[in-house]
Structure formats: C-alpha cells, structure tokens
Amino acid sequence: MEALQYKIVRSRRKTLSVSVSRTGEVVVRAPLAARDSEVQAFVLRHVRWIEARRARLAANKLDLSDGAVVTLLGVPYTIAEGPPRIRSGVITLPREGREAALTALLRPFAKSAVTALVNEYAARYGFTYRSIRITSARGRWGSCNARGALAFSFRTAFLSEEQLRYVVVHELCHTKRLDHSALFWREVGAILPNYIKVRRSLRAASVVMDRL
Secondary structure (H helix, E strand, C coil): CCCCCCEEEEECCCCCEEEECCCCCEEEEEECCCCHHHHHHHHHHCHHHHHHHHHHHHHCCCCCCCCCEEEECCEEEEEEECCCEEECCEEEECCCCHHHHHHHHHHHHHHHHHHHHHHHHHHHHCCCCCEEEEECCCCCCEEECCCCEEEEEHHHHHCCHHHHHHHHHHHHHHCCCCCCCHHHHHHHHHHCCCHHHHHHHHHHHHHHHHCC
C-alpha cells in the first residue's frame, strides 16, 4: 500500500488532531514538542477515518460537467456552458473555473430564497431581525447573534425547501432565545410541528457542505 502523505502544522497546542481537506490533503496539527514518530503513530491510528473521509469527499464531489444535474432547493438544474447564470432548469457556467462561478451564483440565489422565507415567517409570527448576511460557513447552516443579525451559508441552496424553512425558523427563534432550551424548542415546534424529523434529515444533508 502506498505510504500515506500528510502535512504537519506545529503550534502551541497540547494535543494532536487530523483533518482532510476537500482536495484530499491530510493535515496533522501537532504540539511544538511532538516527535515525528509520535505524529506518524497518530496518523496510523486514524488511517481508517482518513480513508473514509476521502471516500465521502469523492462520493459527494459536485459534478459540474455539461449535462450534469445539480439540485437547488429541490429543483433540478442541468449544467451547460455559457455566461454564469441560473435560469429555468439550467445553470450556465464558463468552461474554466466552474466551482468559483457557481459559488458566485449561489450567493444571490441563497440570499433571495432566505430573505423571502425570513420575511414570510417574521411577518406571520412577529419576529424582528437586524440584517441578513450570506456566508461561506461550512460548520453551520445559519446563525443569529445577540443583535438579531442573521447569517446563512450559501450552501443552504443545496437543501430542500423544507430543510431551508427549518433553518430559517430555527434562526428566527434565536432572535427571541439565544439558547437551545426547552422553551426555544417549544417555539420552533409551535411553528414547525415536524421539526424533529426535518432536523434529523439535516444531519444526513451535511454532506453537501463538502460539495463546494
């Protein structure tokens, strides 16, 4: 078997950790005093996880070739060559730099979808918020700070409409309660009675965070 290649990043930390980037690069973060043999042993103990992570990334890599289909908010779009644009059933992208072009398209796409839902639920249930921002976050679908500023990852565009509604309602409920107490979940449940089912589906949907 080919030796596993990895990059070591040393810092003033106390423990070892390993991560795999979207390109498949393995990065080990290590304390300054960690011996190379110690790092190697750590990597060997995590080989199965590394291989599984790489396989997951490969399986979920977004196909942006002509004729491929990308689903946004539950609607399928066919990829074709052309100036960057999302229109009825078609996403046109330039021949080169397609990932960057799609990312640029998804920001306003997500902003439009999120804003419509935020305003719908805010008007219906009396929520108030400060602003809406689209981010590149991978670790979370959305967030809300103490000032009522809402932020959503552009990757929410890959969710179903039902899932996006849950994310929006979740963050709007945080404008009233910045915790995950029983009262918070009661607020969510009063708006979305099936939120537990949708919340579970979001865990499985987290793979889309690695697509782009």
